[in-house]
Amino acid sequence: MGKERKSGGVLGAIERAGNTLPHPFILFLYITAGLAVLSAVLSLMGVSAVNPTTGETVTVQNIISRDGLVWIVENMLLNFSGFAPLGLVLAMQMAIGLAEGSGLLDTFMRRAILGVPLWALSATVLFLGINGSIASEASIIVIPALAATAFQAVGKHPIAGLIAGYAATNAGFTANILITGTDALLYGVTEDAAQMIDPSVTLTPAINWYFMIVSCLVLTVVGVFVNDRIIVPRLGEYKGSEKADERTATDLEKKGLRNAGIFTLIYAILLLICLVPQNGLLRGENGSILESPFITGLVPILIVYFVLAGVVYGKTVGTIKDSGDIPKMMANSLQSLTGYIVLVFVIAQFINMFSYTNLGTIIAVNASDALQKVGFTGIPLVIGVILLTILVNFFMTSGTAKWYIFAPIFVPMFMLLGYSPEFAQAIYRIGDSIANPLTPIYPYLPIVIGMAQKYEKNTGIGTIISMTLPYSIAFLIVWIVQVIVWMAFNLPLGPGASVFLA
Known part of the structure; x- marks a missing residue:
């Protein structure tokens, strides 16, 4: 008899509490209404802060005022159409949907996992996921979906x-x-x-490189432990109606996979031709790779790849018989996103309204000022900055936007205490990452809920947050330990970058 899903303990309480919340659409309506009232109250109280970047005094903008209501009317549609993750999600879903509809992803997964030990599967998913940021936010959509398919195919809970x-x-x-x-x-x-x-300080993009390489390896090991010892036992045996295809690939499917592999090789060679030469087509104007069309256009490059690879496979095995099948598969893949699109409408309003009120800047500045006044140093300072960043992440999810606010405060503060600016950035990045999957306003959370509901219909916000919390806590603990080791031995954070100022 299979193991039943566990529902007790702290994680069970978090899941039950989270799942008692109303539908995310209604929840965001409530939150947006609360934001409007709060902006009015704080505006009347004259709450403000000085932006450390510009030196300007930032005040709370009242949404309920005449100017606020006019702003809502004039920007409601712009907020929706300008919601950046929406375009990314729709475009990636069409591309991946074609690759999935043609059968490419299913065959690839079944072939890829043959003979792979279970521990290696977990480690592979986590390692690829952690390194997924090379593909920007596209990895947040691609990797969880593929990981669910892979786990299901070997009999583990998707x-x-x-x-x-x-x-x-x-x-x-x-x-x-x-x-x-x-x-x-x-x-x-x-x-x-x-x-x-x-004023003489000059830095490079590689200032945290060594630290992050070690982080990648350590987090993979810790993630495997969390998955195998906490998450898998908690979920128990999968009993859903969405069953994995356990058959082996046919000769025709193997041929299709081979042809898709040949295309992948050709595609990679073409990219290298455009990237390796100093004057390559996908290089930046100064020959840079980091600041180049390759980096900024990585998502479109992935979209084109998934579409063409899916077409090559589909034409080989016969799932794509004529050109009309291509848009049909892409359109069918979007059907699962209708609920997400509706939800995005209200999420976009909230995020832009929150930005309009200036509350994000005011909260971040005042919180960092409070931390500075406490006078922490050493490990307490590190933990304080990490926890503060985690807290602010619940109100402001953009990592770059937060750093624009925090950097003029944290970096000078660290330098005056004898720590390097590279170290300040590394500490901030830890806090910024940890809270991402726990933030209810995170724009990709509804997508993951939708993916999970494919396997368990009653999945809600509480389910996802309660399952990701052990990862965040474990990552936080090992990252703090790693920071302590770096501080104790003054290890290099990257080329020419150390923990302490020379």
Whole structure:
């Protein structure tokens, strides 16, 4: 007899509490209404803060005022159409949907897992997920879905795979064995903040590289432990109606996979031709790779790949008989996103309204000022900055936007205490990653809920958060330990970057 799903303990209480919340659409309506009232009250109280980047005094904007109501009317449709994750989600879903509809993903997964030990599957999902930030936010959509399929195919609970992929791509987002676009975005802000203390400071995108390589490996090991010892036993045996296809690939499917593999090789060679030469088509104007069309256009490159690979496979095995099948498969793949699109409408209003009120900036500035006044140093300072970043992440999910606010405060504060600006950035990145999968306003949370409901219809916000919480806590603990080790031995954070100032 299979193991039953566990529903007790702290995680069970969190799941039950979270799942008693109303539908996310209604929940965000309530939150938005509460935001409007709060903005009115704080505006009347004259609450403000000084933006450390610009030096300007930022006041609370009242949504219920005439100006606020006019702003709502004029921007409601713009908020929706300009919601950046929506375009990414729809485009990636069409591309992946074609690859899935043609049968490519199913065959690839069944072939890829043959003979792979279960521990290796968990480690592979987590390692790829943690390194998924090289593909920007597209990994948050791709990896959890593929991980669920892979876990189901070997008889493990698909939601265990989905959660492992979701936790890895979010809580481990900042770690990577390569230099990513995130490194390129953050280091410039850090450099500007450091020059407030020392105008001669110059930094590079690689200032946290060594630290993040080790983080990637450590988080993978810890993630496997959490998955195998906490999440899988808690979920028990999968008894849903969505069954895995346990048959082996046919000769025709193997041929289709081979042809898709040949196409993948050709596609990779073409990319290298455009990328390796100093004057390559996908290089930046100064020959840079980090600041280049390759990095900014990585999502479109992935979309084109999934579409063409799906077409090659589909034409080989016969699932795509004529050109009309291609748009049909892409359209069918969007049917599962109708609920998400409706939800995005109200989420986009809330996020833009919150930005309009200036509450995010005011909360971040006042919270960081309070931390500075406490006078922490050493490990307490590190933990304080991490916890503060986690707290603010529940109100402001954009990592770059938060760093624009925090960097002019944290970096000089760290430097005056003898710590390097590179160290300040590394500490911030830990806090920014940890809370990503736990934030109810995170724009990709509804997507993951929808993926999970494919396997268990009663999945809600509480289910996802209660399952990702063990990952976030475990990652937080080992990251703090890693920071302590780096501080104790003054290990290099990256090329030419150390914990302490010389």
